[in-house]
Amino acid sequence: MGATHLPATEFDGTGVDDQREAEAEALLGGPAEPMVQLLAPDGTLGTDPVFSEYAQRLDAEKLRGFYADMAKIRRFDVEATALQRQGQLALWVPLTGQEAAQIGSGRASQPQDYIFPTYREHGVALTRNVDLAELLRQFRGVSNGGWNPKDTNFHLYTLVLAAQTPHAVGYAMGIQRDQKLAARAAEADGAAGVPAEPKAAVVVYFGDGASSEGDVHESMVFASSYNAPVVFFCQNNHWAISVPSSVQTRIPLSNRAKGYGFPGIRVDGNDVIAVHAVTEWALERAREGKGPVLIEAFTYRVGAHTTADDPTKYRESAEEGLWRAKDPLERLEKYLRTEGLADDAFFDRVRADGDELAAYVRKTTHDLETPDIRTAFANTYVEAHPLVAEELAWFEEYSAGFAEEAGPADAETGDAR
Amino acid sequence: MTTMTIAKAINEGLRATLGGNPRSLLMGEDIGALGGVYRVSDGLLAEFGADRVVDTPLAESGIIGTAIGLSLRGYLPVCEIQFDGFVFPGFNQITTQLAKMHSRSNGNLTVPVVIRIPYGGGIGSIEHHSESPEALFAHTAGLRIITPSNPHDAYWMIQQAVDCQDPVIVFEPKRRYWLKGEVDMESPGASADPFKAHVLREGTDATVVVYGPLVPVALAAANAAAEDGHSVEVIDLRSISPIDFDTVTASVQKTGRLIVAHEAPTFGGIGGEIAARISERAFHSLEAPVIRVGGFHMPYPVAKVEEDYLPDIDRILEALERALSY
Numbered sequence: 001m002g003a004t005h006l007p008a009t010e011f012d013g014t015g016v017d018d019q020r021e022a023e024a025e026a027l028l029g030g031p032a033e034p035m036v037q038l039l040a041p042d043g044t045l046g047t048d049p050v051f052s053e054y055a056q057r058l059d060a061e062k063l064r065g066f067y068a069d070m071a072k073i074r075r076f077d078v079e080a081t082a083l084q085r086q087g088q089l090a091l092w093v094p095l096t097g098q099e100a101a102q103i104g105s106g107r108a109s110q111p112q113d114y115i116f117p118t119y120r121e122h123g124v125a126l127t128r129n130v131d132l133a134e135l136l137r138q139f140r141g142v143s144n145g146g147w148n149p150k151d152t153n154f155h156l157y158t159l160v161l162a163a164q165t166p167h168a169v170g171y172a173m174g175i176q177r178d179q180k181l182a183a184r185a186a187e188a189d190g191a192a193g194v195p196a197e198p199k200a201a202v203v204v205y206f207g208d209g210a211s212s213e214g215d216v217h218e219s220m221v222f223a224s225s226y227n228a229p230v231v232f233f234c235q236n237n238h239w240a241i242s243v244p245s246s247v248q249t250r251i252p253l254s255n256r257a258k259g260y261g262f263p264g265i266r267v268d269g270n271d272v273i274a275v276h277a278v279t280e281w282a283l284e285r286a287r288e289g290k291g292p293v294l295i296e297a298f299t300y301r302v303g304a305h306t307t308a309d310d311p312t313k314y315r316e317s318a319e320e321g322l323w324r325a326k327d328p329l330e331r332l333e334k335y336l337r338t339e340g341l342a343d344d345a346f347f348d349r350v351r352a353d354g355d356e357l358a359a360y361v362r363k364t365t366h367d368l369e370t371p372d373i374r375t376a377f378a379n380t381y382v383e384a385h386p387l388v389a390e391e392l393a394w395f396e397e398y399s400a401g402f403a404e405e406a407g408p409a410d411a412e413t414g415d416a417r
Numbered sequence: 418m419t420t421m422t423i424a425k426a427i428n429e430g431l432r433a434t435l436g437g438n439p440r441s442l443l444m445g446e447d448i449g450a451l452g453g454v455y456r457v458s459d460g461l462l463a464e465f466g467a468d469r470v471v472d473t474p475l476a477e478s479g480i481i482g483t484a485i486g487l488s489l490r491g492y493l494p495v496c497e498i499q500f501d502g503f504v505f506p507g508f509n510q511i512t513t514q515l516a517k518m519h520s521r522s523n524g525n526l527t528v529p530v531v532i533r534i535p536y537g538g539g540i541g542s543i544e545h546h547s548e549s550p551e552a553l554f555a556h557t558a559g560l561r562i563i564t565p566s567n568p569h570d571a572y573w574m575i576q577q578a579v580d581c582q583d584p585v586i587v588f589e590p591k592r593r594y595w596l597k598g599e600v601d602m603e604s605p606g607a608s609a610d611p612f613k614a615h616v617l618r619e620g621t622d623a624t625v626v627v628y629g630p631l632v633p634v635a636l637a638a639a640n641a642a643a644e645d646g647h648s649v650e651v652i653d654l655r656s657i658s659p660i661d662f663d664t665v666t667a668s669v670q671k672t673g674r675l676i677v678a679h680e681a682p683t684f685g686g687i688g689g690e691i692a693a694r695i696s697e698r699a700f701h702s703l704e705a706p707v708i709r710v711g712g713f714h715m716p717y718p719v720a721k722v723e724e725d726y727l728p729d730i731d732r733i734l735e736a737l738e739r740a741l742s743y
Contacts, residue, residue: 143521144520144521145522145523148522149526160509160513163510166479166481166482166486166510167483167486167489168486169486170483170490171486173483174490174492175490177492180468181439181440214478214506215482215509218478219479221474379519379520379522380558380559381559381583382519382529385561386661386662387658
């Protein structure tokens with residue numbers, strides 16, 4: 001695979017992959033929808049007829065917050081990678097390069113919205129106030145989840161690709177029904193003065209690789225059929241492990257939405273301001289009952305798919321270089337400095353906060369306790385189940401036998417195994 | 418007591434569920450205006466509206482996946498899969514998501530989704546319309562599987578499935594949809610626990626365990642055996658996961674012989690699990706090896722030869738003869 005055939009910049013107008021761009025245009029019967037970008041790689045802020053209005057809602061504090069979040073999650077990513085290399089985690093899924101896509105979209109959601117992530121949405125988790133140390137439970141091998149989604153409206157990671165997309169649509173259909181039930185109840189009670197629950201929507205994340213899964217298609221059909229308040233957020237990071245996005249699609253993924261009958265928008269996924277604007281627009285639209293939107297955040301996974309992956313086997317370092325030049329943190333830093341919205345002291349503080357977070361995560365990971373397998377017995381079913389009870393009883397008896405063998409001293413410590 | 422068919426009893430059970438809980442809803446292909454291909458949901462759309470009786474797109478994974486999402490939001494979806502052989506596009510959602518959501522959330526989330534699947538052969542239909550995939554689901558922890566064999570159970574079991582906090586698959590014996598029987602709509606009586614087996618006929622020489630569509634076959638075989646002087650106990654298992662091994666064990670301790678019959682292929686089927694468990698639990702009571710009667714290790718055959726595939730009275734009597742010969 002030569003560098004000129006790399007799909008790193010497909011459809012982005014740089015001419016690196018003119019052949020594919022021309023092919024896509026021919027398939028679409030015209031040029032693809034332009035990509036929404038507000039903050040250019042050189043740190044200058046552009047305009048957009050629709051989305052500049054949303055960008056104008058962002059004050060200096062919010063912009064500094066975006067930067068702090070992105071820096072924090074990148075530092076977390078470095079720490080988690082190190083923990084995996086030290087044997088403290090079974091696996092890690094790095095997000096470096098995708099910070100803007102995640103922080104921008106996550107910060108656009110409201111507390112009442114419900115988020116269905118895939119397994120790389122550490123940045124979105126940060127915006128939903130999930131304890132990042134809890135995020136590592138799954139990778140440490142002490143839980144298949146690790147946090148209670150009810151606390152933050154941030155669902156558990158899903159490892160089966162795209163399986164969470166129909167869940168999101170179903171959840172959104174539930175929101176629709178809640179609104180109808182509430183309206184009926186209010187009518188019955190004559191409680192016109194009671195403030196209504198804030199309107200909610202759902203965001204579901206998936207990648208360009210997952211976009212090939214049937215569940216994404218079925219979810220979009222359902223979402224469209226029932227006009228569900230759901231935002232499909234595809235992070236096109238260009239690689240499904242070793243298979244490029246060119247194998248997943250011949251046209252920009254965002255264009256698929258037209259086939260389902262709802263808007264699709266391609267946004268520069270390394271531009272946190274544009275991602276935030278587009279997601280806020282889509283969520284407001286969904287909450288107002290105008291139906292689903294597909295957002296394709298055009299970004300890049302700078303590192304490996306997971307710590308078990310080796311990108312040198314399937315892509316050129318030149319491609320990574322192209323994307324490093326579009327780094328989401330650097331471009332926002334340039335903007336903040338140029339506009340005088342942040343100074344050295346701010347960036348020093350962000351760095352210190354990142355190190356503090358890393359230290360917390362490192363310590364907490366080391367301290368995570370191995371669960372008792374009895375919790376798995378307890379949580380297989382909600383209601384009592386005779387087979388589980390029988391096998392647990394056998395396990396207890398079996399374990400007790402080891403305690404007797406070990407002698408009274410060990411038995412007293414409760415170390416039955 | 419009211420006399421009705423199994424299909425009507427399920428219809429009434431669904432009506433009671435929809436009427437009793439505003440957060441319950443039905444989902445599936447053709448279940449609305451058509452009332453389902455077997456008319457099991459007949460009339461419910463008109464009564465409860467399109468938000469409660471949802472005609473879905475043709476997409477099994479979508480049906481089950483969205484039902485999971487609805488249940489996470491506090492709803493009680495009852496999904497209909499049109500035919501047994503069409504459940505497989507939804508197999509991933511059932512086994513990797515629905516069955517495991519409670520466990521992987523450390524008990525924080527519940528997904529009380531009900532999936533109705535018409536199953537089994539004997540209707541002279543074409544490919545993928547006559548399968549018995551219950552063992553594939555029973556092997557997956559986190560799911561419960563029940564199957565009614567008569568209208569009274571059918572009426573109550575669907576409501577009990579909706580009331581259960583765990584996901585439940587209700588396998589409905591499609592060739593018995595038109596079987597009539599009495600339904601006590603006031604009280605479930607002995608059917609109060611859907612996961613408990615019923616001894617339908619008492620006997621002393623051998624036990625025949627069956628469920629769903631084979632229940633009438635086993636009862637007829639027991640009657641025929643009685644004419645030859647053999648006393649056969651017949652157990653309707655009712656629940657395939659969990660299995661009520663206590664009732665089966667007690668019966669085998671009395672009769673000393675066990676035959677398990679189902680339409681699904683014998684190899685790797687529920688019968689093997691029952692044989693193994695009973696061998697462990699009641700080895701010294703057994704006068705003969707546990708004998709399994711089931712379908713062959715082949716794709717469900719074409720309709721013109723399904724009579725040769727399906728366990729019938731003679732196949733159960735042949736197994737009984739073998740058991741009694743020890």
